[in-house]
Amino acid sequence: MKFTALLSLAAAVCVVSAANTTDPCAALANEATAKAITLDTTRACYNSFKFDKEIAAKTIESLENLWTNFYPFIDSAQQHSGSPFVTPKVNLLAELKKIKEHKWKNDYEFHNALHLLVASLNDGHASYSPGCYQSVLIRQPISLYAPVIDGRQDVRVFSASSSFPGVPANDITDCVVSHIDGKPAFQTIQEFADLTSGISKDPSVRLADTLAATLWQGDWFATVGGFSARTDVPKKNSMKYTIQCPKQKVQKIDVPYYSQPRFNAGAFTDSKSYWKNLCSASPPASKKTNGDHKLRGINGDKLAPATETLLARGVEKIGGSSHGPKDGTGSAPAPAIISHATQVSSTANALFYILNNTKTKTGVIVLNSEEPSQTGYQDFINGLTALQKAGAKKIILDVTFNGGGSVDYAYFLNSLFFPTAEPYFVMDIRSNKYVQGAAKIASAHANFGSLFDARNYENEKTHKPFTDSSMFTKPVTMTRAGRKDTYSQKNYFPYGPWPKASAFPWKASDLSIVSNGWCGSACTMVVSRFNIVHKVKTYVIGGYHKRPMSYFSFPGGFVMDNTDLVSEIQALNYTAKGAPSNLPTSADARIPVGEIYASVKTNTPLEYDPKFFPAQVHLDFDAQTARHPDLVWLKIAADFK
């Protein structure tokens, strides 16, 4: 069986040493037990695995098949992007070839190169995550943000824990950070964001993903941002900051990173068991057989990679100490983040408030995902009803750090606010010869929910499900970045039925949207529809001062991982050349499948349609609004006519 073959392959890669004193991963295990992991040890463990040609070849073949057959933006990614939404041109397959030909020092460097290649797409749905080399969360005890104070934007300290070595005992909160690691702070941070964030075509949103901010995740917390909580191993063991506090001398501090294990105690004892338990491929998880869209593979149980990364960074109490990744242990009472609003309802993924003392009574919905719990649909209706009963004449929808979720739930929200309009998004799917072959088999059998069975999609022209494979087998040719490729006919997912709701009184002009740009995937399907079609006013806060900023990111399509696609093809017994194959290690590769369009009239996918990106109003954070979202809501409420 495949699994056994992989284990023997794994054994060949391991550095096997006689004494555990010289085994780098034994040292990591020992340090984790002693709760004092050093970067040198992490680095030594990661670097101890030799580059393995066989693993590399299998990994590359697997990614090549995944991207060639299914990644809808493989051509679009090769086009120039204009300012202000700057993203590099990426020729994924050419870069993959370069990685194939490069002589890598070790296995870690090989996998990290793939990881960074996918991040360069700036598509929060796409990832290559080498689980083997993400077993430690690497932290700085200082988190940063970029407020605009007295008309000037600086990098400043959002929070600092003085109990860590290198952090001054005096309070450095809100002090200006002029330089980091010898370069202007903004430059160091943006270079890091552009290399690793991968969330958005907008540098401002990548900045937001990298810095600290307030967020609601079942409670009000702060996220420290990617710059202060990362999984890639930095070159140096500490970070140097030049800090200017008011009326004080400039301080130069050197702050060591500290590490938090993301593995369980006893997960491994040495390099051999590290490889076996954390790096070698695990057998594919068994699939659920039905999901949101009657499609096997799409169960809403796969998060967008960007969302997973956000969750993995963990949360902190504002001004308080680390909780690590959110695990329900955070029980200390939160400081009053929200004091100018009264909560009238809540669901697992949303809060409903009435703002105090606004000219017009204004409700606020904080929506942090489109993940519906068992009762999520009805709960949301109840929340809106509570706002209506409380007399809300206007509503602000705050989707800050909303990482998406179920497409059906997004459509439900569209339908709830705009019941007479179409709630869905038109999309298409790559449909080359390989996909067409799968589609023919799928529609020749009883419908078991195959991704490739056109009968599971509504025809955008007839508004009825396709009855044969023609959605795929009579494809449409699109020209992207000068390359012609075939895509399926336009379609959308069947949706509903949803719980009934009475009509709510709010019109588009009674609504406003606000985000920090970090609103991805299904979140996009709500806010971009509200704005583009219904003209709901949009606000974005943060990013770069005086520069247009996107209020959403990674609209893409729907996320699937390589394992899902392998299982979709296997279920069809489809054996044509080019089949996706399982990755030979514990790495996880995700892509959006399908590409959505702002409307049926355009052939430019929303992911690459920057005219729709900028919010109408770009606000800046200051020291207060960055910590108290209700102060932002009050500003927005004051704009309602």
Ligand SMILES: *[C@@H]1O[C@H](CO)[C@@H](O)[C@H](O)[C@H]1NC(C)=O
């Ligand atoms: C070897 O590993 C064991 C188990 O982790 C540990 O108890 C022991 O102290 C280690 N030996 C040395 C010499 O580090």
Ligand SMILES: *[C@@H]1O[C@H](CO)[C@@H](O)[C@H](O)[C@H]1NC(C)=O
């Ligand atoms: C807002 O209203 C709530 C409920 O009446 C009250 O507890 C709170 O103190 C008010 N906040 C402010 C800032 O007035």
Ligand SMILES: *[C@@H]1O[C@H](CO)[C@@H](O)[C@H](O)[C@H]1NC(C)=O
């Ligand atoms: C694939 O093969 C399995 C095992 O022979 C069979 O049960 C299944 O029906 C086949 N599926 C299709 C779509 O042909």
